[in-house]
Amino acid sequence: MQLTGAQALIKSLEQQGVETIFGLPGGAILPVYDPLLDSPIRHILARHEQGAGHMAEGYALATGRPGVAMVTSGPGSTNIVTPIGNAHMDSTPLVVITGQVATTSIGTDAFQECDITGITMGITKHNFLVQSAQELPRAVAAAFHLATTGRPGPVLIDVPKDVSQSMMEWWYPETLEELDLPGYHPTRDLDEEAVARAVQLISRAERPVLYVGGGTLKSGASAALLAFAEATRMPVVTTLMARGAFPDSHDQHLGMPGMHGTYAAVTALQRSDLLVALGARFDDRVTGRVSAFAPGASVIHVDIDRAEFNKIRHADVTLQTDVGTALAALGDAGATPAPLDAWWREIRAWRAQYPLTYDEPVVDGPLRPQHVIEAIAQRAEPGTIVASGVGQHQMWTSQFWRFDEPRTWVNSGGAGTMGFGVPAAIGAKVGRPDRAVWCIDGDGCFQMTAQELVTARAERIPIKVAILNNAYLGMVRQWQEMFYDERYSEVYLSADLPDYVKWAEAMGCVGLRATNVKEMADVIDEANAINDVPVVIDFRTDTSEKVFPMVAAGASNDDIMVHPSQRGGAR
Amino acid sequence: MTPPEPFAAEIVHTPVRHHILSVLVENKAGVLARIAGLFARRGFNIYSLAVAPAESDARFSRVTIVVDAESAPLEQIVGQLDKLVNVVAISDLAPRDALERELLLASVPVLDSDTRARLLDTIANAGAAIVDVDASAVTVMLTGTPSACDDLERSLESFPGVELHRTGRVALPRLGRTATA
Ligand SMILES: Cc1ncc(C[n+]2csc(CCOP(=O)(O)OP(=O)(O)O)c2C)c(N)n1
Ligand SMILES: [Mg+2]
Numbered sequence: 001m002q003l004t005g006a007q008a009l010i011k012s013l014e015q016q017g018v019e020t021i022f023g024l025p026g027g028a029i030l031p032v033y034d035p036l037l038d039s040p041i042r043h044i045l046a047r048h049e050q051g052a053g054h055m056a057e058g059y060a061l062a063t064g065r066p067g068v069a070m071v072t073s074g075p076g077s078t079n080i081v082t083p084i085g086n087a088h089m090d091s092t093p094l095v096v097i098t099g100q101v102a103t104t105s106i107g108t109d110a111f112q113e114c115d116i117t118g119i120t121m122g123i124t125k126h127n128f129l130v131q132s133a134q135e136l137p138r139a140v141a142a143a144f145h146l147a148t149t150g151r152p153g154p155v156l157i158d159v160p161k162d163v164s165q166s167m168m169e170w171w172y173p174e175t176l177e178e179l180d181l182p183g184y185h186p187t188r189d190l191d192e193e194a195v196a197r198a199v200q201l202i203s204r205a206e207r208p209v210l211y212v213g214g215g216t217l218k219s220g221a222s223a224a225l226l227a228f229a230e231a232t233r234m235p236v237v238t239t240l241m242a243r244g245a246f247p248d249s250h251d252q253h254l255g256m257p258g259m260h261g262t263y264a265a266v267t268a269l270q271r272s273d274l275l276v277a278l279g280a281r282f283d284d285r286v287t288g289r290v291s292a293f294a295p296g297a298s299v300i301h302v303d304i305d306r307a308e309f310n311k312i313r314h315a316d317v318t319l320q321t322d323v324g325t326a327l328a329a330l331g332d333a334g335a336t337p338a339p340l341d342a343w344w345r346e347i348r349a350w351r352a353q354y355p356l357t358y359d360e361p362v363v364d365g366p367l368r369p370q371h372v373i374e375a376i377a378q379r380a381e382p383g384t385i386v387a388s389g390v391g392q393h394q395m396w397t398s399q400f401w402r403f404d405e406p407r408t409w410v411n412s413g414g415a416g417t418m419g420f421g422v423p424a425a426i427g428a429k430v431g432r433p434d435r436a437v438w439c440i441d442g443d444g445c446f447q448m449t450a451q452e453l454v455t456a457r458a459e460r461i462p463i464k465v466a467i468l469n470n471a472y473l474g475m476v477r478q479w480q481e482m483f484y485d486e487r488y489s490e491v492y493l494s495a496d497l498p499d500y501v502k503w504a505e506a507m508g509c510v511g512l513r514a515t516n517v518k519e520m521a522d523v524i525d526e527a528n529a530i531n532d533v534p535v536v537i538d539f540r541t542d543t544s545e546k547v548f549p550m551v552a553a554g555a556s557n558d559d560i561m562v563h564p565s566q567r568g569g570a571r
Numbered sequence: 572m573t574p575p576e577p578f579a580a581e582i583v584h585t586p587v588r589h590h591i592l593s594v595l596v597e598n599k600a601g602v603l604a605r606i607a608g609l610f611a612r613r614g615f616n617i618y619s620l621a622v623a624p625a626e627s628d629a630r631f632s633r634v635t636i637v638v639d640a641e642s643a644p645l646e647q648i649v650g651q652l653d654k655l656v657n658v659v660a661i662s663d664l665a666p667r668d669a670l671e672r673e674l675l676l677a678s679v680p681v682l683d684s685d686t687r688a689r690l691l692d693t694i695a696n697a698g699a700a701i702v703d704v705d706a707s708a709v710t711v712m713l714t715g716t717p718s719a720c721d722d723l724e725r726s727l728e729s730f731p732g733v734e735l736h737r738t739g740r741v742a743l744p745r746l747g748r749t750a751t752a
Pocket of ligand 1: 389390391392393394416417418419441442443444445446468470472473474475476
């Protein structure tokens with residue numbers, strides 16, 4: 001069967017089971033948009049390529065399936081660089097297709113030419129510049145294989161216009177050999193000897209902690225983790241990337257570690273004698289000053305990517321495999337620590353003395369942002385997916401939302417990309433239309449990608465957006481208040497400019513506003529009753545609120561600052 | 572106008588803490604850029620890099636990279652390199668297990684008989700060869716260990732106007748020793 005390269009590309013995506021593409025057309029990708037009209041694949045027309053990329057990420061995070069985005073060459077391709085970089089930092093499986101000028105024009109500074117494979121070399125797992133139409137099926141199959149196996153990540157396929165326009169004889173790779181990836185071996189046999197040494201370390205541990213990272217979610221290992229944790233009685237902490245991997249409602253869960261982690265989680269890591277790191281990478285936001293991090297702990301490091309071993313922290317035992325496989329092996333080998341009663345007594349005392357807290361709400365407003373998040377969470381149907389931007393509102397959401405299910409938390413961790421929330425929530429809702437999806441956003445973040453609500457309205461994707469409007473780039477303001485003598489430099493945004501309600505309405509959404517506790521409850525109920533169009537709520541929150549606990553950048557985790565109301569007593 | 576001082580820049584001689592990575596890569600466009608880019612963005616130092624088609628199979632090339640194991644732990648360098656999809660195999664040669672050779676070419680201006688005598692001496696001492704001669708200059712070649720090349724390079728520095736190129740080393744395990752994969 002003779003097809004054009006463009007037809008072959010679309011047909012290859014169908015072969016991969018792609019249901020949705022997020023994108024925006026232009027000259028170099030035009031040929032590919034034509035056969036899309038005849039395909040069952042749904043295309044969602046973003047209003048900015050960054051939006052398309054974050055939608056694909058949100059889709060991937062909520063479903064576990066790769067997100068697919070398609071854009072044109074030149075500025076189309078550079079506009080999607082931020083989502084690619086974000087997906088790279090968070091190991092999110094993404095396949096990005098970019099148009100390129102014709103092979104005969106490459107290197108001539110042709111209109112909308114851009115070396116996107118060069119630009120994204122350092123922020124993709126791999127990328128391809130496809131040289132002939134006959135090669136397209138292999139490139140697509142290889143891209144999906146690379147994006148979804150081993151340590152997942154973004155893969156870019158750059159398709160020159162003459163490649164998509166020329167003819168090819170249809171074929172599709174049926175074996176891994178045909179993908180022609182001789183250097184790609186994502187999995188290793190389990191090292192039984194290392195498992196035995198891990199079991200030994202665990203059996204000697206008196207103060208162990210399961211340090212759970214995003215790799216646990218990628219591996220689909222939540223059930224295995226629950227079983228292993230309950231069998232061993234070890235305390236669990238879940239990083240920002242792993243929220244939802246272990247139920248917050250579980251008694252063994254200490255919450256999130258790190259810069260804005262709970263006192264119990266941070267301190268348990270500090271005092272532990274054994275860290276079992278499960279798909280976690282000792283990020284600086286978790287370790288604080290590395291030389292002072294968990295000084296008395298041995299480390300068992302489980303990761304599918306061996307380059308993570310001994311990168312930041314020496315590991316006594318390394319297991320290069322996915323978290324599920326490792327936990328099954330450790331469980332089968334009967335890994336059990338000594339009785340942990342004394343350890344749990346200590347931890348319970350920390351938990352009781354320094355729970356997450358915030359100041360009493362004031363009846364006539366301004367609202368406490370933490371209170372707003374709790375109120376939304378309380379009224380959310382079970383299984384609700386929550387996305388966020390980056391800043392204070394993100395940390396509060398991670399702290400005060402109760403995550404009880406994997407893939408219900410959609411956020412930008414490693415890159416910290418402002419503007420991620422709205423488009424990612426849209427992508428999540430497309431992937432999980434059965435679920436309610438909230439985006440808890442900051443006023444600053446909202447202004448970066450809000451136009452995608454036009455997409456949401458046009459495509460009937462009814463997400464709900466809560467703007468925690470503190471009139472500031474709040475997280476930066478917090479640092480200036482605490483570390484720069486309250487010298488506020490370029491962080492004020494204004495609560496009234498823009499008018500978020502009118503803006504929402506102009507984008508075809510329902511716009512609501514709450515300035516006090518009474519209105520807060522009402523507008524949440526009102527938003528929950530709307531299921532056909534997107535809703536945006538402008539919550540007027542207290543500008544002076546700060547995120548606690550906090551470990552200052554570069555400080556030791558021993559120097560954790562708790563909420564002001566908890567200070568004074570012996571720590 | 573005075574000509575630029577030859578060797579004004581500091582010559583960095585390979586320190587002892589180097590390792591030789593023999594890297595089999597797919598013969599595809601951009602592979603060298605991927606390797607160079609990885610080293611640059613991770614802050615790994617390269618002392619030299621030599622590329623040649625692989626002996627056995629036209630699909631592959633062999634890249635010999637001499638890395639500074641002070642700039643990053645070797646385990647990190649190898650682990651990151653291994654993640655490049657086009658990298659097929661990496662073997663690590665400790666210097667003591669490796670047979671290393673390098674080629675040096677230098678053109679030396681010779682304007683008087685004193686210089687000529689001194690140069691012939693230098694060449695003889697180093698075991699180098701003369702590969703080209705004209706009225707005003709001599710081109711010298713040495714194939715040898717990197718340290719022999721270092722020595723000759725240092726000796727030639729005293730000849731004004733010398734122009735010198737080195738290939739960077741290639742390496743194989745000594746017979747009876749093996750590289751670690
Ligand atoms: C694209 C981008 N630019 C800048 C930053 C730095 N930054 C981190 S948080 C933040 C403030 C975010 O403001 P807002 O969305 O209002 O959230 P808040 O902290 O007030 O909750 C800024 C500017 C970033 N993370 N991403
Ligand atoms: Mg704000």
